Amino acid sequence: MVQQFKPGQLVQLEYNGKLLEGLVMPRSLYEDEKHITIKLKNGYNIGLDSDKVRLIKVLEYENTTQPTEENAFNEIGIGPRVLIMGTGGTIASKVDYRTGAVKPAFSAREIVDMVPEIENIASISIKTIMNELSENIKPENWSVMANEVYKAFSAGYKGVVIAHGTDTMHYSASAVSFAVENPPGPVVFVGSQRSSDRPSSDSAVNLQGAVTFAAKSNSSGVFVAMHAGLDDNLVAVHRGTRVRKNHTSRRDAFESVNDRPFAYIDIENGTIKREHEANPQGRIKLMPNFLPRASIFNFYPGISGSVAKAVFAGDPLSIIIEGTGLGHVSRDVFPLIRDAIAEGKFVGMTSQCIWGSVEMAVYETGRDLMAMGVVPLGDMLSETALVKSMWALGNGLDLKAVMPLNIRGEISSRRPVEK
Amino acid sequence: MVQQFKPGQLVQLEYNGKLLEGLVMPRSLYEDEKHITIKLKNGYNIGLDSDKVRLIKVLEYENTTQPTEENAFNEIGIGPRVLIMGTGGTIASKVDYRTGAVKPAFSAREIVDMVPEIENIASISIKTIMNELSENIKPENWSVMANEVYKAFSAGYKGVVIAHGTDTMHYSASAVSFAVENPPGPVVFVGSQRSSDRPSSDSAVNLQGAVTFAAKSNSSGVFVAMHAGLDDNLVAVHRGTRVRKNHTSRRDAFESVNDRPFAYIDIENGTIKREHEANPQGRIKLMPNFLPRASIFNFYPGISGSVAKAVFAGDPLSIIIEGTGLGHVSRDVFPLIRDAIAEGKFVGMTSQCIWGSVEMAVYETGRDLMAMGVVPLGDMLSETALVKSMWALGNGLDLKAVMPLNIRGEISSRRPVEK
Numbered sequence: 001m002v003q004q005f006k007p008g009q010l011v012q013l014e015y016n017g018k019l020l021e022g023l024v025m026p027r028s029l030y031e032d033e034k035h036i037t038i039k040l041k042n043g044y045n046i047g048l049d050s051d052k053v054r055l056i057k058v059l060e061y062e063n064t065t066q067p068t069e070e071n072a073f074n075e076i077g078i079g080p081r082v083l084i085m086g087t088g089g090t091i092a093s094k095v096d097y098r099t100g101a102v103k104p105a106f107s108a109r110e111i112v113d114m115v116p117e118i119e120n121i122a123s124i125s126i127k128t129i130m131n132e133l134s135e136n137i138k139p140e141n142w143s144v145m146a147n148e149v150y151k152a153f154s155a156g157y158k159g160v161v162i163a164h165g166t167d168t169m170h171y172s173a174s175a176v177s178f179a180v181e182n183p184p185g186p187v188v189f190v191g192s193q194r195s196s197d198r199p200s201s202d203s204a205v206n207l208q209g210a211v212t213f214a215a216k217s218n219s220s221g222v223f224v225a226m227h228a229g230l231d232d233n234l235v236a237v238h239r240g241t242r243v244r245k246n247h248t249s250r251r252d253a254f255e256s257v258n259d260r261p262f263a264y265i266d267i268e269n270g271t272i273k274r275e276h277e278a279n280p281q282g283r284i285k286l287m288p289n290f291l292p293r294a295s296i297f298n299f300y301p302g303i304s305g306s307v308a309k310a311v312f313a314g315d316p317l318s319i320i321i322e323g324t325g326l327g328h329v330s331r332d333v334f335p336l337i338r339d340a341i342a343e344g345k346f347v348g349m350t351s352q353c354i355w356g357s358v359e360m361a362v363y364e365t366g367r368d369l370m371a372m373g374v375v376p377l378g379d380m381l382s383e384t385a386l387v388k389s390m391w392a393l394g395n396g397l398d399l400k401a402v403m404p405l406n407i408r409g410e411i412s413s414r415r416p417v418e419k
Numbered sequence: 420m421v422q423q424f425k426p427g428q429l430v431q432l433e434y435n436g437k438l439l440e441g442l443v444m445p446r447s448l449y450e451d452e453k454h455i456t457i458k459l460k461n462g463y464n465i466g467l468d469s470d471k472v473r474l475i476k477v478l479e480y481e482n483t484t485q486p487t488e489e490n491a492f493n494e495i496g497i498g499p500r501v502l503i504m505g506t507g508g509t510i511a512s513k514v515d516y517r518t519g520a521v522k523p524a525f526s527a528r529e530i531v532d533m534v535p536e537i538e539n540i541a542s543i544s545i546k547t548i549m550n551e552l553s554e555n556i557k558p559e560n561w562s563v564m565a566n567e568v569y570k571a572f573s574a575g576y577k578g579v580v581i582a583h584g585t586d587t588m589h590y591s592a593s594a595v596s597f598a599v600e601n602p603p604g605p606v607v608f609v610g611s612q613r614s615s616d617r618p619s620s621d622s623a624v625n626l627q628g629a630v631t632f633a634a635k636s637n638s639s640g641v642f643v644a645m646h647a648g649l650d651d652n653l654v655a656v657h658r659g660t661r662v663r664k665n666h667t668s669r670r671d672a673f674e675s676v677n678d679r680p681f682a683y684i685d686i687e688n689g690t691i692k693r694e695h696e697a698n699p700q701g702r703i704k705l706m707p708n709f710l711p712r713a714s715i716f717n718f719y720p721g722i723s724g725s726v727a728k729a730v731f732a733g734d735p736l737s738i739i740i741e742g743t744g745l746g747h748v749s750r751d752v753f754p755l756i757r758d759a760i761a762e763g764k765f766v767g768m769t770s771q772c773i774w775g776s777v778e779m780a781v782y783e784t785g786r787d788l789m790a791m792g793v794v795p796l797g798d799m800l801s802e803t804a805l806v807k808s809m810w811a812l813g814n815g816l817d818l819k820a821v822m823p824l825n826i827r828g829e830i831s832s833r834r835p836v837e838k
Binding site: 133134135136137138139142166167168171172245246247248249250253290292293294295296298299300301302303304306307309310311314315316322323324325326327328329330331332351352353354355356357358359363364365383386390 | 552553554555556557558561585586587590591664665666667668669672709711712713714715717718719720721722723724725726728729730733734735741742743744745746747748749750751770771772773774775776777778782784802805809
């Protein structure tokens with residue numbers, strides 16, 4: 001019975017002898033297959049026993065999949081000009097419920113209606129540049145984001161906010177960090193861990209934080225703005241190359257790894273706190289290409305020889321080993337690594353520990369690997385190392401030279417100090 | 420010049436016209452190729468310019484690779500009988516410097532000399548069961564550990580301590596957790612992040628903590644005991660299925676994930692604090708087999724089709740997807756997953772976020788994956804899920820039934836609550 005209904009349909013139905021009209025909502029976490037939720041015209045959601053529901057008519061079914069340009073670039077509010085780009089994801093989830101997944105376009109008016117506070121922070125324009133759930137974002141989408149960021153600064157925007165699904169937001173933030181050198185202002189990725197019609201939603205606060213930083217900071221770089229803790233008054237701004245989604249559901253899921261957050265936003269006062277300084281070091285430069293012939297090799301005991309072979313002897317031209325501890329793998333993998341390097345492939349080492357730095361001179365295993373030509377990548381996140389090597393491959397750079405260099409704050413040159 | 424010297428050699432050499440005798444040490448983190456370090460007979464280490472050193476004679480070179488049994492099972496100290504098993508790794512690093520890596524055997528006397536405090540906690544016996552750096556530990560080694568644990572309890576030991584290299588200690592602890600059901604007392608893995616002749620070494624404190632828990636706790640289970648913080652007075656005891664090495668170098672690198680530590684040890688008072696209760700639920704049972712035809716599939720944007728194919732269409736019979744966020748992958752991977760499941764393979768979902776639980780009913784992508792037969796694994800660590808599925812395969816268990824079940828504290832049955 002429930003199969004007839006699709007999220008996003010505006011329906012007329014009969015329930016317990018009554019006629020109802022409303023929007024079919026996607027099933028939430030706490031619902032089972034026996035129930036269906038309808039959003040009535042007065043805004044209330046009601047849960048109905050799906051066995052007792054009879055569909056009369058589908059009045060409307062919106063399932064647009066192409067971004068529309070009609071609402072783009074309409075400025076609302078006062079202050080520095082900030083462009084919010086939509087890419088899809090929970091942050092736009094007021095409209096999420098229309099299609100069951102993510103609505104492809106939203107207008108400046110809708111966003112400002114949702115989070116009216118931003119009207120007092122900046123002059124807001126909106127542009128939908130793609131509509132992908134973040135698990136479907138690919139390297140080619142990173143190129144689109146980078147190009148759009150470049151265009152926005154060329155058009156005179158003070159800062160850019162990119163609304164993105166949280167699942168792979170840190171990969172995209174890292175990608176745009178490399179692809180756009182010296183942006184004249186901040187590029188701020190923002191997402192939402194809870195959709196905006198839940199009481200615990202974080203979308204309004206995160207968006208305020210992102211817009212505040214984009215409008216008021218003079219820093220050059222790519223960042224991620226999300227809840228700093230469970231306090232709704234504090235948003236952390238992380239460097240795009242240093243951030244990781246470290247929790248599936250918490251509002252403060254995003255954390256700076258091996259670095260402090262770049263800044264914090266006090267939401268109530270609209271102020272930036274404890275900001276590191278980062279002025280542009282030259283003119284903006286766009287290097288938007290990514291060649292996805294790079295792979296992460298996550299080492300674990302008993303790893304299958306054929307799986308390891310597919311990584312080292314297959315497509316990838318750059319292999320980022322997520323080694324154990326300070327940067328080790330079993331000696332069983334040594335021949336594959338040696339062959340890959342002999343074929344001219346790049347092999348870099350990060351740690352599966354996530355925190356801390358690889359230190360390959362401490363133990364014999366690390367020294368052996370370095371002697372083979374494995375390049376230690378310090379305290380760089382493996383996700384960042386992956387993205388960086390796709391970027392280096394895409395732009396014809398020498399990986400052995402560029403990978404261990406700190407070019408976007410992604411690796412500490414100093415030896416990390418134990419706190 | 421330096422190439423003549425091998426760590427572990429007892430040498431006679433000439434330096435600035437003087438004759439010296441000592442042990443060649445492995446190069447440490449802070450040394451370059453131009454220097455060599457010699458441990459003199461009086462115990463002092465001296466650094467020599469390798470260009471000025473002339474080797475006269477190698478007096479002795481110990482590089483045994485087989486464990487010796489001669490020193491095993493000699494009881495020293497008073498109190499409950501605790502067996503310390505050696506497997507290799509930094510914890511035995513007083514002797515590490517003899518061979519340049521890890522000395523294969525150490526006696527009860529040597530251990531007690533190193534950490535004399537344990538003599539007052541328990542009656543200590545030592546047995547070297549293998550000698551592997553932890554990055555070289557394989558599933559077959561887990562079987563050896565499990566068999567030795569079973570033998571130790573059969574021989575009447577109150578508790579067992581397993582000294583292990585830290586790199587893969589959490590994989591081994593998880594493996595022994597599954598392989599030994601209802602041990603009558605605690606099995607405590609312990610390691611060391613710094614070798615024991617550095618001032619900041621954690622080996623003595625960790626070993627005291629492990630021996631205290633093995634001797635005094637009545638809990639049944641497999642645990643990891645390591646520094647709780649940087650305070651040398653507090654050791655945390657983590658459940659073997661819930662622990663992860665989350666830092667490359669810090670002494671408190673090991674953390675319980677999605678769970679609190681099982682207990683803490685106050686080193687000064689020799690007491691156990693805040694222990695959860697876990698009495699054996701029946702007789703000890705050994706299921707020591709592991710079939711390593713399981714793989715972790717770490718999803719990331721732009722993952723190569725051929726790498727994904729090697730995992731889903733290759734050797735592995737069980738694939739643990741480390742998905743994004745609440746348990747997602749790109750739709751590009753859907754056909755491979757569908758085919759693997761159609762072939763009878765097990766596909767389970769954990770999250771690359773590490774913290775939190777997968778919740779696959781929230782978004783369409785998760786629901787689609789569940790409809791294909793992907794099994795959500797709650798808040799289980801992906802490392803634990805990997806090890807558990809190698810164990811389930813090795814013992815002929817039905818993975819679809821056993822993987823989502825909580826059998827060793829590895830998965831929360833309750834919905835995780837946001838802190």
